[in-house]
Amino acid sequence: MRLYLTALNPTDAVLDGFLPAAARLGLPVTVLTDQPERWPPDLPVQRCPVRDPAAVVATVTSGEPPAALLSNSDHLQTATALAARQLGLPGKDPAATRRCKDKALTRRAVAAAGLDAVAxxxxxxxxxxxxxxxxxxxAVVKPRDGVASEDAYLVGDHAELAGRVAEIRRRRPEVALVVEEYLAGEVRTHDTLGDGTQLHTIxxxxxxxxxxxxxxxxSLDWAPLPVGPIAGQLRTQLDALGVSFGACHxxxxLSAGRARLIEVNYRLIGDRMDLILAELLDVPIFEYVIRLHLGEPLAALAVPDPTMLARHARVDYVCADRSGTLAVAPGAVDENRAGVRLGCRPLRQPGIHAxxxxxxxxxxxxxHAIGTDPEQVREVLREFRSGLHWEIRP
Known part of the structure; x- marks a missing residue:
C-alpha cells in the first residue's frame, strides 16, 4: 500500500513535512506532479496531469494500491478530493473544497446560512x-480563485479599482476577480484538523x-483562540462551508466581537508556519494529517489543546523591498539563546532574480523564536534578526 501525494512545484511542506512523516509511518510515497523536472531527482516523483481527477485516478490505479491520497496544494484540493472519492479513499468533500477555493462561493455559503454578509x-x-x-x-479586489495575497489590493475609490483591474488583466486576462468590502480589524488565523465528524483547533x-x-x-504571534463566542462563530462558518476533514487554515x-472570514485555505498553514507549528506544539502534525487520510479518527491522535500550551512563538518574514538578484543571504540557522529556540530558514536562494x-x-x-515568555521571545528574535544580513542587487 502506498501514499499518493499530488503537488505542483516543490514546497517545504512536502519536502520537509509530508515525505519525512510518511517515512516515519513506514509508508512508501509517490508524488504525482505535472512539473517533475522541478523536483529533486532522488524523490519518488511521477508525471501526472494533477488538475484532472480522472488522470489522477488512472495514474494511481496503474500503480501500487493506494493507502491514501492527499494534497497540500491550494490549487489541487478539489481535483484530489474527487479522485479520492472515485478511489473509495477517505478525503474531503469536493463541494466543500470548491466553496473554500472560490471566494464568491465562500461569501454566498456563509451569507445563505445567515452567519455574515460581506458585500x-x-x-x-x-x-x-x-x-x-x-x-x-x-474595498479589496482579488482573484476569485486566488491564493494568499497574490494580486490582492486595497482600493480607495472606483477609479483606483478600475486601474487595479486593468493592471491584473494585463498579466492574467483570463482571471475572474471579486471585489469585496474591506474588513477592518485585527487579522488572525484559525487552524484545525478534522476526521469528517469532529473538528479540533490546533x-x-x-x-x-x-x-x-x-x-x-x-509577522505572526502565537494567539490560540479559547473556547467562546468567537471560536463558536468560526466553527459555524466552517460548518456552512462543509469543512470537516484533514487540515484547514x-x-x-476580529472586529467588534465578530469573526469575519477573509479566506479559507483547505490545507495546512503555509510559508513554513506548518513546520513551526509542529515544533511549537511538539506533535507530528504532518503524520496526523496522513493518518486522518488513512481513515483514523481524530480521537486516535494526541492533539493538544493549544490554549494550554506553556510556550509562545513569533515568526518574522524577511521581505525583499525591491526587484533584483539576491546576492547575500544566510543559510539555515538554528540557535538557542537564553532558553529561546531560534531558527532561520531561507525561502529564496542566492543568485535568484525576482x-x-x-x-x-x-x-x-x-x-522564528519559541520560548516561555512572549516579551523575551520578541526581544531575542529582534536580536537574532539584527545579526543576519540579506542583500539584493540590481
Whole structure:
C-alpha cells in the first residue's frame, strides 16, 4: 500500500513535512506532479496531469494500491478530493473544497446560512469593472480563485479599482476577480484538523500585515483562540462551508466581537508556519494529517489543546523591498539563546532574480523564536534578526 501525494512545484511542506512523516509511518510515497523536472531527482516523483481527477485516478490505479491520497496544494484540493472519492479513499468533500477555493462561493455559503454578509461582486474576464459601482469603498479586489495575497489590493475609490483591474488583466486576462468590502480589524488565523465528524483547533496566530495597498504578512504571534463566542462563530462558518476533514487554515478579521472570514485555505498553514507549528506544539502534525487520510479518527491522535500550551512563538518574514538578484543571504540557522529556540530558514536562494510583487513571493527567509515568555521571545528574535544580513542587487 502506498501514499499518493499530488503537488505542483516543490514546497517545504512536502519536502520537509509530508515525505519525512510518511517515512516515519513506514509508508512508501509517490508524488504525482505535472512539473517533475522541478523536483529533486532522488524523490519518488511521477508525471501526472494533477488538475484532472480522472488522470489522477488512472495514474494511481496503474500503480501500487493506494493507502491514501492527499494534497497540500491550494490549487489541487478539489481535483484530489474527487479522485479520492472515485478511489473509495477517505478525503474531503469536493463541494466543500470548491466553496473554500472560490471566494464568491465562500461569501454566498456563509451569507445563505445567515452567519455574515460581506458585500461582494464578481467581475468576470472582460467584464466592465463598473459592475462593482454600487460597492462602498475602501474595498479589496482579488482573484476569485486566488491564493494568499497574490494580486490582492486595497482600493480607495472606483477609479483606483478600475486601474487595479486593468493592471491584473494585463498579466492574467483570463482571471475572474471579486471585489469585496474591506474588513477592518485585527487579522488572525484559525487552524484545525478534522476526521469528517469532529473538528479540533490546533492553533491560531495574530498577523501583522505590511503597508497597503498589498496584504503581505510580515509577522505572526502565537494567539490560540479559547473556547467562546468567537471560536463558536468560526466553527459555524466552517460548518456552512462543509469543512470537516484533514487540515484547514482559516484567515479572519476580529472586529467588534465578530469573526469575519477573509479566506479559507483547505490545507495546512503555509510559508513554513506548518513546520513551526509542529515544533511549537511538539506533535507530528504532518503524520496526523496522513493518518486522518488513512481513515483514523481524530480521537486516535494526541492533539493538544493549544490554549494550554506553556510556550509562545513569533515568526518574522524577511521581505525583499525591491526587484533584483539576491546576492547575500544566510543559510539555515538554528540557535538557542537564553532558553529561546531560534531558527532561520531561507525561502529564496542566492543568485535568484525576482521582481518585487508585494506578496509572499517577496519572502527571503522565515525567522522564528519559541520560548516561555512572549516579551523575551520578541526581544531575542529582534536580536537574532539584527545579526543576519540579506542583500539584493540590481
Amino acid at each position: 461582494s461582486v464578481t467581475i468576470d474576464p472582460g467584464q466592465d469593472p463598473e459592475v462593482a459601482a454600487g460597492l462602498p469603498c475602501p 492553533g491560531g496566530w495574530r498577523t501583522t500585515l505590511g503597508p497597503p495597498p498589498t496584504f503581505t504578512e510580515q 482559516t484567515e479572519y478579521v 521582481d518585487w510583487t508585494g506578496t509572499n513571493r517577496d519572502y527571503l527567509a522565515a525567522l
